[in-house]
Amino acid sequence: MISKEIKSYFPILNQEINGNPLIYLDSAATSQKPVQVIEALENYYKFDNSNVHRGVHTLGNRATEKYEGAREKVQKFINASSTEEVIFLRGTTTAINLVAQSYGRANVNEGDEIVITYMEHHSNIIPWQQLAKERGAILKYIELEEDGTISLEQVKAAITERTKIVSMVYVSNVLGTMNPVKEVARIAHDNGAVMVVDGAQAAPHLKIDVQQLDCDFFAFSGHKMVGPTGIGVLYGKKALLDEMEPVEFGGEMIDFVGLYDSTWKELPWKFEGGTPIIAGAVGLGAAIDFLNEIGLNEIEKHEHEMAAYAMEKMSGIDGLEIYGPKDPAKRAGIVTFNLNDVHPHDVATVLDMSGIAVRAGHHCAQPLMKWLQVTATARASFYVYNDESDIDRLVEGLRSAKEYFNDVF
Amino acid sequence: MSFNNLDQLYRSVIMDHYKTPRNKGTIENDSINIEMNNPTCGDRIHLTLQVEGGIVKDAKFDGEGCSISMASASMMTQAVKGKNVETALGLSKTFSDMMLGKEYDESEDLGDIEALQGVSQFPARIKCATLAWKAMEKGVHEQEKS
Numbered sequence: 233m234i235s236k237e238i239k240s241y242f243p244i245l246n247q248e249i250n251g252n253p254l255i256y257l258d259s260a261a262t263s264q265k266p267v268q269v270i271e272a273l274e275n276y277y278k279f280d281n282s283n284v285h286r287g288v289h290t291l292g293n294r295a296t297e298k299y300e301g302a303r304e305k306v307q308k309f310i311n312a313s314s315t316e317e318v319i320f321l322r323g324t325t326t327a328i329n330l331v332a333q334s335y336g337r338a339n340v341n342e343g344d345e346i347v348i349t350y351m352e353h354h355s356n357i358i359p360w361q362q363l364a365k366e367r368g369a370i371l372k373y374i375e376l377e378e379d380g381t382i383s384l385e386q387v388k389a390a391i392t393e394r395t396k397i398v399s400m401v402y403v404s405n406v407l408g409t410m411n412p413v414k415e416v417a418r419i420a421h422d423n424g425a426v427m428v429v430d431g432a433q434a435a436p437h438l439k440i441d442v443q444q445l446d447c448d449f450f451a452f453s454g455h456k457m458v459g460p461t462g463i464g465v466l467y468g469k470k471a472l473l474d475e476m477e478p479v480e481f482g483g484e485m486i487d488f489v490g491l492y493d494s495t496w497k498e499l500p501w502k503f504e505g506g507t508p509i510i511a512g513a514v515g516l517g518a519a520i521d522f523l524n525e526i527g528l529n530e531i532e533k534h535e536h537e538m539a540a541y542a543m544e545k546m547s548g549i550d551g552l553e554i555y556g557p558k559d560p561a562k563r564a565g566i567v568t569f570n571l572n573d574v575h576p577h578d579v580a581t582v583l584d585m586s587g588i589a590v591r592a593g594h595h596c597a598q599p600l601m602k603w604l605q606v607t608a609t610a611r612a613s614f615y616v617y618n619d620e621s622d623i624d625r626l627v628e629g630l631r632s633a634k635e636y637f638n639d640v641f
Numbered sequence: 642m643s644f645n646n647l648d649q650l651y652r653s654v655i656m657d658h659y660k661t662p663r664n665k666g667t668i669e670n671d672s673i674n675i676e677m678n679n680p681t682c683g684d685r686i687h688l689t690l691q692v693e694g695g696i697v698k699d700a701k702f703d704g705e706g707c708s709i710s711m712a713s714a715s716m717m718t719q720a721v722k723g724k725n726v727e728t729a730l731g732l733s734k735t736f737s738d739m740m741l742g743k744e745y746d747e748s749e750d751l752g753d754i755e756a757l758q759g760v761s762q763f764p765a766r767i768k769c770a771t772l773a774w775k776a777m778e779k780g781v782h783e784q785e786k787s
Contacts, residue, residue, distance in 0.1 A: 250646070575707035575708055577682060577684075577706075577707035577766070581647070581763065582647060585646060585647055593681060593683055594683040607683045607685065607705045608683040637656075
């Protein structure tokens with residue numbers, strides 16, 4: 233159950249900002265961390281720190297067990313078939329880059345197509361732009377519907393037999409839209425393409441089942457799901473990962489090293505060159521435990537409720553425009569908006585003076601901003617520690633901002 | 642809700658420049674063109690300068706951004722117009738020092754620009770205020786090179 237008690241696990245939220253209690257509404261950028269995660273990191277460094285996969289000594293074993301234990305937690309969390317399909321990397325960006333540089337370079341040739349959408353984060357645009365340029369391939373964008381959703385008709389129109397890769401965000405970091413990635417994966421497969429899912433905004437909020445989605449790759453970051461920064465995951469189907477070459481070479485990822493040639497370790501380690509992100513993985517494991525304790529279905533329900541409440545209350549403010557699907561059931565706990573005549577930076581500064589943290593800017597989605605015909609927007613995003621009273625504070629803050637700019641000047 | 646601290650940032654002279662920007666537009670022929678943006682937030686400025694014989698004869702700006710960035714651009718064009726290039730660059734240095742909270746040459750008559758001093762108390766907004774000045778510096782330096 234989502235209860236007020238959850239907030240008490242997040243020490244950072246118990247402070248004043250500019251003389252007001254902090255209301256953190258920027259979880260889509262990064263989430264806050266509960267004591268359970270902070271203590272897992274602290275305990276790892278206090279009691280178990282060592283390098284993994286090589287020590288004969290006890291600490292080496294303990295660190296390895298914790299690191300690989302975290303991999304098992306991730307495997308269950310996303311329902312991958314085996315831990316071989318779970319690669320620990322720095323985050324979503326690194327994961328998508330790995331797919332582009334390894335799978336992409338080997339499989340995309342001149343005249344082939346890579347299909348993405350207008351609502352992608354830069355991390356799911358630029359790796360493909362670079363790949364398309366390098367391979368002489370064509371990068372295509374799926375058009376959005378007026379309400380900021382994706383229709384399967386447009387998907388079918390965009391994907392052809394020349395398409396090698398389809399990559400799509402599961403939950404938009406701007407519009408909050410939840411995309412039908414399972415159906416899109418089927419269309420991709422029918423055309424012989426692989427399906428990559430950017431799950432950065434989905435993993436924190438929905439129950440993920442990669443087998444049920446039948447996607448080929450799924451990327452997400454720990455820090456958006458109450459875990460530490462610097463740890464993320466690439467899931468890939470074993471058959472594909474087996475065929476792929478590593479993109480980082482060095483220690484930890486090798487099997488046999490000769491003077492002029494070397495061989496790689498088996499999955500998943502061949503993609504984890506160098507000393508891995510051990511503490512980060514341990515922290516991510518603790519984050520998964522924390523989220524499971526609440527229940528992902530509960531979290532998703534909470535997000536919809538928060539979005540619905542926020543949209544209802546915010547639409548009562550004159551001159552406030554909300555972007556993305558009007559139906560809260562079609563979106564996660566992300567509400568992006570603009571206040572008439574007040575620039576989003578100014579809105580964010582006024583809210584900050586009231587202790588309310590929101591994001592303002594283009595949210596690393598410049599093509600989407602262009603589609604929306606705005607240069608910047610403000611965004612409030614909600615998570616397990618937010619409740620309706622936070623939204624009431626936001627609405628009050630927005631009214632004050634409007635008053636401040638319209639009446640004072 | 643009281644916003645006394647906000648009044649440090651949003652002085653009325655700033656809002657005046659924001660709502661009624663001076664030198665808005667573009668200079669047509671033979672001007673120096675500078676496009677600059679703030680990639681983290683989407684602010685964008687297109688500055689055109691006409692420099693003749695070491696004097697900034699005209700300066701106009703166009704663009705999109707928050708009140709601070711647009712007001713600062715308006716003030717900047719007003720301040721450098723008619724000045725020689727050296728003085729303009731000197732003003733830019735003074736402004737930058739003021740933003741960074743460093744000691745600055747207070748003998749200089751900054752006019753309306755003085756109103757932006759409060760921005761230095763809002764670290765996240767300093768880049769908004771300095772964008773137009775950076776564009777001006779870039780334009781002047783590019784012309785010197787050519």
